[in-house]
Amino acid sequence: MRCSEVKNNLVDYATGKLNSVEIAEHLEKCEDCRLEFERIKNVVSILSEYKIEEPSEFYWSNFLYRVKRKIAQRNNISTFALK
Known part of the structure; x- marks a missing residue:
């Protein structure tokens, strides 16, 4: 997979809406995409703690x-x- 394809799907991957072996393999090899994924995971984690009344x-x-x-x-x- 190319970086552009991976980055377009990182939010869904980080939230668990997308399960992809290809993305997982790409993240193991590509530091740039892995760093982007970690940033997105941090945002998703923070947002999941936020409760809307x-x-x-x-x-x-x-x-x-x-x-x-x-x-x-x-x-x-x-x-x-x-x-």
């Missing part, structure tokens, strides 16, 4: 109003016109 029901209940209000503020339109 879902917004509350209240957040979604007035979401559209807040978006309209922000648009109106940017366009200097009265928020009373949004109701």
Whole structure:
């Protein structure tokens, strides 16, 4: 495999979405790709620890109003016109 092919697939390989003997063999031989793979693995590891909290029901209940209000503020339109 060429380096360009390997690098295009490193994210999927690092996340386990892709299992490839060819990539594994390439990484054993190619220091540049191996370093890139290690960097990607570190980022994937950090991101996997990050927990995203879902917004509350209240957040979604007035979401559209807040978006309209922000648009109106940017366009200097009265928020009373949004109701």
